Amino acid sequence: MTRKVYASLDVAKFIMAVLILVGHTANEWAHTEGIWHYILSCDFTVPTFFAISGFLFFSKIKQLEDREERKKYYKKWSLRIGKMYLVWTLIYFAFILTNWIRSGVDVSRVLLWIMRCFTQSSYATIWFLPSLWVGVSICYFLTENKINRKTIYSIVGILWLIGVLMNPYRYLVIQNALVSRVYEGYMFVFYTFRNGVFYGAPYVLLGYIVSNKEQIPSLVKSGLGVIVFQILFVAEAVLMKTYNPNSCTDMAIMMFPSVYYILILLLNIGLKSSAFTTLLRKYSMLIFLGQRLFLTAIPSVAPKSFSLAILALPQIEIYLIFSLVTILFAVIIELLSRRFRILNYLM
Known part of the structure; x- marks a missing residue:
């Protein structure tokens, strides 16, 4: 069976995974209000994931x-x-x-x-x-x-x-x-x-x-x-x-x-398919499914002072912390998956 690759969908899935992460951060940590709350909710992302x-x-x-x-x-x-x-x-x-x-x-x-x-x-x-x-x-x-x-x-x-x-x-x-x-x-x-x-x-x-x-x-x-x-x-x-x-x-x-x-x-x-767009496809699932480690799981077992310290930060820093840490996690897991094949089940 010939596998046709849709590079634009790979890029879109990565962007939407990041937007889902940003939306959850807005609701649960940054507590953004007003028009930005609705903009950052990015409601189209999950339905589009299903459609893709x-x-x-x-x-x-x-x-x-x-x-x-x-x-x-x-x-x-x-x-x-x-x-x-x-x-x-x-x-x-x-x-x-x-x-x-x-x-x-x-x-x-x-x-x-x-x-x-x-x-x-x-x-x-x-x-x-x-x-x-x-x-x-x-x-x-x-x-x-x-x-x-x-x-x-x-x-x-x-x-x-x-x-x-x-x-x-x-x-x-x-x-x-x-x-x-x-x-x-x-x-x-x-x-x-x-x-x-x-x-x-x-x-x-x-x-x-x-x-x-x-x-x-x-x-x-x-x-x-x-x-x-x-x-x-x-x-x-x-x-x-x-x-x-x-x-x-x-x-x-x-x-x-x-x-x-x-x-x-x-x-x-x-878009022309490349090694980079293939990486983005893998990152998208790792970001989508792994974000809860940083948004919920780790804070749930960390000392309360950990969450309070994050909440005390300016909103933009909260967004940057969760986004960068989650993306870094995706990059590290993808690199490790080249040696440890079991990690491929995460994406």
Whole structure:
């Protein structure tokens, strides 16, 4: 199977991984407020990660004419995601265990964490991995079972609509007693609608749709599409936050067409693949999945004075510290992976 490399997507994933890190830093450490809070939130990043991943997966799948070969590739891809999730879980579990030993833990808390490993995530941010697997699996099985495209779009569209209504627009439907009971029961088990079923699958399907297009909109049209739908998204996000300050704006309605045009725009940018863009691809996953070491895990076991010292710094220094340390971590791990192959499971 010929492997086609999309250098522009590699560069974009790196930039978005850094933006996700900056967004988390803004919320959890720098406590940026006002217009900069919304700008640095960069809500389009995670949906675009899903869409890019879906595009790359189905771009490879469509090269395989034999059904068994496609199934073999899906299993290989799934195993890779599973190993990555397991290794990152073990790393973060060391910090979870340390805190359990320090503060004490009972059986119910341990069982709840084990359940969350399967229904949500073993640790914050790495939820992307199981959600990506679920999203790709849903779209893969739908497309492999000779279901017509309209039916596939309808099924995943309904999942997307449920996610929208149960997350950012929850206040519109939660007043119904039956909906409220169903919502509470679901949340007890799965904790969030921001997962592979209601969040990942729709954007993975978007990647599938783009991968099957014979011709995509031009650079100018896709650029205009990004501008128009980002403006509409910002307007929608402001309204959402006005009525419900806790809304997840990355599940907004206007996010979907916005991400579609972002993906098209990236594909229109003709970058030549190089060793550097390949490095950026590896760094992107290390930054995305490893940022919690510095944002949460290490501070959780460090003396309280450690966190207080960081919080006392000017905002710009807080951003620089977390960004530079996390990027340096990615560079070091990539270099070490050339000698210790097990580290490749981290990216």
